[in-house]
Amino acid sequence: MYELLVVGGGPAGLSAALNARRRDKGVLLATKETISSKLRPAGRIENYPGLPGVSGPELAERFREHAAAVGVEIRQEEILSIQPGESGFFVIGKNEGYEAAAVILATGAPQKASIPGEARLAGRGVSYCATCDGMFFRDKDVMVISQLPAGEEEAAFLAGICRKVYYLPEYKGEYRLPPGVELVSGKVLRLEGDEQLERVVTSESEYRVAGVFLERAGLPPEQLCPGLAMADDAIQVDRRMATNIPG
Incomplete structure (x- = not known):
């Protein structure tokens, strides 16, 4: 069982995984595409602090290298469902199933239904x-x-x-x-x-x-985790950024 499973390979998910590793937690980061896949098409990024002019692929690779260097386990895995259990969560991926004591959702902006019908x-x-x-x-x-x-x-x-x-x-x-x-x-x-x-x-x-x-880029969070409280298409959290589901 992992101490923490992070769903999402963008900057937010990577930051969460890095900070958990700094606290010596066993972390798995699951991302459907490559790390920071939305960054990769960018030819030149001028507004990222400290790295003016960096390309999207270069920045994404730096993210990946940093996470791997501190011991974050990264898997290219689409997460289909998250089910609470007695001692944590059973996370169902397209390729495998995982167990984790805690889960962080960093799935980014939801992909809404965009086709009539x-x-x-x-x-x-x-x-x-x-x-x-x-x-x-x-x-x-x-x-x-x-x-x-x-x-x-x-x-x-x-x-x-x-x-x-x-x-x-x-x-x-x-x-x-x-x-x-x-x-x-x-x-x-x-x-x-x-x-x-x-x-x-x-x-x-x-x-x-x-x-x-x-x-598409990913499933809406409420489809991943049944019972997850939502507010205006966003995950509802308290001041500690915790959802209504413990863990």
């Missing part, structure tokens, strides 16, 4: 985890809409289950997609369906699919 059809054809829900769509047509290159792995996984996989990236790059995955383009306009998802409408075409998998 998404919130209404969530759980009815709209999913946020291919490995969790992919089997429900065996031999059916699906689409992966991704803001991150990690979506390419989701599409590859689904290609082994589904009849047809469309991949619509919302980022630029070289796409590594296996046979059976069709790369499509356009801006997603809306998701349609009555009781279940029936089609994805884009600026260029319409796709009749049974499922859509959305790959």
Whole structure:
């Protein structure tokens, strides 16, 4: 069991992990992408104190090196659920499960539902985890809409289950997609369906699919930890920055 598990690899999560290590705590930091992934696209940063002109990749690498040097264990892991237990928390990741006496959430700004029809059809054809829900769509047509290159792995996984996989990236790059995955383009306009998802409408075409998998920066905190008190889309904390869930 870890003494502390930090969810989030941005500056806030790294600061929490570093300070815990200074108090000789055993710390695991779990981050879905690389350390400080939102910094990496920045070519030049002029307003970070003490490091004028540093590039995003360089600053992110300095963060990683500092954390590793003091003994913070870093894992590239998407956290799917946090469940309170008798002696701490059981934290479910996409790859493994972890136990921790305490958890710090440093997940950054929440990614809100941004596609018309998404919130209404969530759980009815709209999913946020291919490995969790992919089997429900065996031999059916699906689409992966991704803001991150990690979506390419989701599409590859689904290609082994589904009849047809469309991949619509919302980022630029070289796409590594296996046979059976069709790369499509356009801006997603809306998701349609009555009781279940029936089609994805884009600026260029319409796709009749049974499922859509959305790959984004992270899940909202209230989905990670059921019962977590929220206020205006933010985690509700007291003056000690503690949530309503002990630990």
